[in-house]
Amino acid sequence: MKFARPPLSECFADLVATARGDRKASLVVLNGTLVNVVSGEILRGMSIGVQGSRIAYVGKDVSHLIGPETRIVDAQGKYMAPGLLDGHAHIESTQLTVTEFARAVLPLGTTGGFFDPHEMANVFGIEGIRLMLEEGRQTPLASYMQVASCVPAAGPEFETTGSSVGPAEVAEAFRWGPDVIGLGEVMNFPGVVYGDEKMTGILKETLAAGRIADGHFTWSADDWRLPVYAASGISGDHECVTPEDVIERVRLGMYAKMRRGSAWHDVASTIKAHTEFGLDPRRMMLVTDDRSSESIRDEGHMNFVVRDAIAQGVKPITAFQMATINTAERFGVARDVGSLTPGSFADIILLDGNLADVNVVLTIAAGVVVAENGRMCVELPKYEYPEKVLNSVRLQPNVKPEDFAIRAPIVAGEATVRVIQVVENHVETPELKLRLPVADSLLTVGADSGLCKIAVLERHKETGNRSVGLVANVGFVKPAAIAMTVAHDSHNVLVIGNSDALMAEAANEIIRLQGGAAVVTEDGTTSFPLRIAGLMSAEPFEVAAEQSAAISRALADAGCTLNYAFMTLSLLALVVIPTLRLSDKGLVRISEEGIRLVPLFCEDE
Structure with missing residues (x-):
């Protein structure tokens, strides 16, 4: 099975015709409770009509969309929420290929992510990134790749890597398509602050291509060089371990990514920027960074991270926003992912019980029911890596x-x-x-x-x-x-x-x-x-x-x-x-x- 994610420009006419009722929906999700992350509301008795890979209609009555070939999913008694998005992750850290990662996380409600394959890039350069990009494109995931920014992480004088990535390689990778979404975490933050030629060139190519740049700043939150780092155009950072780290980044217009990996338990502290200090959460994101296959199996993926944030005192709707619309807006793709709105990709999860439990019972990705009751219900093609x-x-x-x-x-x-x-x-x-x-x-x-x-x-x-x-x-x-x-x-x-x-x-x-x-x-x-x-x-x-x-x-x-x-x-x-x-x-x-x-x-x- 192929999982298409065509641009809206190619399918909006079909969506409009379906919304009118002139065409019948390919899929309808009936009578659920909508988690509207755009308005911050929980709306009962709502339905969603899908045409192909995108949502055509959201409302209380979708009877005009239903035909003899329409697949019906009954959401009675369940929440309908956007598929969860991981705003910063390294798939290699799961020890899985992109295909097996998709098999692992789709039943848990993760339908997309923004992946920095800098582990693969340190071994095989942008050729390795290209391999992972191609593999991601044949899965149901909304799989956005970032170009590794620091290969090696701090310079060849400090370590030996299998390859290197410079401004020319970054520029080439951005020509591969819009799903090469931006620049991966810039770990050489001293190089940015003090004008290292290579880092300056990489950032210039990123900004010239209209892409975003992600950060990795580990000096203290009150360090005078954080605003210098932000002036480079780097607009998001996951190296937040204290509330102050989050506060200072948000004040500078950056997105603060709060991490709950397998072994990095930073949400409990960083979330206090919202729960105790009262900062507006719209520039706060929940991410995994690194989660092993073992911890995905035993604890979960983004469903676990959202549940953890709620346990720290975040309102459920806010926690969902931190793992959906906030993430999509940060990367400039909120038209496509991150909400259940007309025109968006039909990445829909159904949740049973209390919303705070984040109990995912069905996953729809790109308009296809891909997982139900914790198990995949479609086969994914195998990707062959070169010798x-x-x-x-x-x-x-x-x-x-x-x-x-x-x-x-x-x-x-x-x-x-x-x-x-x-x-x-x-x-x-x-x-x-x-x-x-x-x-x-x-x-x-x-x-x-x-x-x-x-x-x-x-x-x-x-x-x-x-x-x-x-x-x-x-x-x-x-x-x-x-x-x-x-x-x-x-x-x-x-x-x-x-x-x-x-x-x-x-x-x-x-x-x-x-x-x-x-x-x-x-x-x-x-x-x-x-x-x-x-x-x-x-x-x-x-x-x-x-x-x-x-x-x-x-x-x-x-x-x-x-x-x-x-x-x-x-x-x-x-x-x-x-x-x-x-x-x-x-x-x-x-x-x-x-x-x-x-x-x-x-x-x-």
Whole structure:
């Protein structure tokens, strides 16, 4: 089945004829309670007439639209709401292909999203973006792609990626069609503020093409440079973790995106900008950013995020607006998605029970009933990725335990080292400084230290780059290691463990798999193959979700009980989030002063 989303200019005449009754509707949803996100009302006894992929009529009486071929959906006793929109997400973080992501989220009421495929772009550049765009076009989703803005995230001096994206690539991608909606999150915010030539060129191409630009600003809300960042044309930002972050962005005319991912629980704090400080919510959006296949299976997707916002005291109609019309208006596509109004795409969800429960029982996408009672009721075509995307790990499985030894600047005694500190359910990683013993010129990390080694092995260009550091709060209580090719944003091989031997085993396992995650303990190995670019599973959603859950169980058995630990640990190589991260080129610190490489040993400064 093909799921068409033609422009309104091509079908408005048919919609008008249907609204008059001259043509009969292809689908009618009868006698439900309309969640009108435009007016902020709940309207009972309403019906919706659909012609093809778009809504032709909304009113109390649609009898003149019904013919012998019209499909009738009885909405008696149910709410009719616009399909939910995710205003900032990375599909790759779900570990699923676009097709399997659609299968996972459509039954939950997500009918569209604004996707930043910068994970894929870090491996395969705009060619990778093009592949995901093409796959999205053959699903029922209103799938809008953004062009990755920061590949690499902070510059080649800080990390090695599989590709790069500059002004010329951005300009080319915008020519692919209107569903290439804008520029993905601009993580190199110091580059924007201080006039980096590459970032200036990328933003110029974006604005010249009439596209929007999304932000990623992690300096404090009261920093004088936030208005500087906004002056560049960047008009939305998801790096909001406090009410003040939301308030300052909204005051500057930006859209504030409030995030509830698998491991980033920011809505509870950020929503207070509305519930306690009373700001108008029309420039506030609910987003997921990163949700794993496991958490989609166990908790939900945008339905879960909307429910969470309501639980924090947001009125249900307002929460729905934050996940529909606000999002559509932010991206300039409110004519097409985000509301149940004549002319809009027929992306309709039916909800049972209390509206605050967000209990989705039926999903219509582009005028087609695609899911009912939590299950897909249409088949989606399979998308084939080229062979090189399935073989992207350019390393040999010959990693040795001694590769993780840390040579110290002294022969014996104690040395002061920088340590990355993990914080559960948060993206920031504070910097610790600890005194640790040295013997025979090697740093000694005792089993009772509570520390793990962390290493990054470059896997794209065969540079041989390898770096090793230390991380606290992983929680392993027995010998264990995890290796993964999901290592934001450069997606090199990331290895974490308290045993050099097990770290080598884990690294070699994911190299043999050509990408994925592997947890190794003395009891055995648990693997999660991610063959597509080392980021996404080639398996159906249900299989991938269970394999993801198996990694979580293996980590928990080893003592790592962090909430969605795989996702939390995968960010330890993301060099644009404060404070301390590790790349293939060494330790990277981001602070109010900017981004710079720093030595592991403080004595080396």
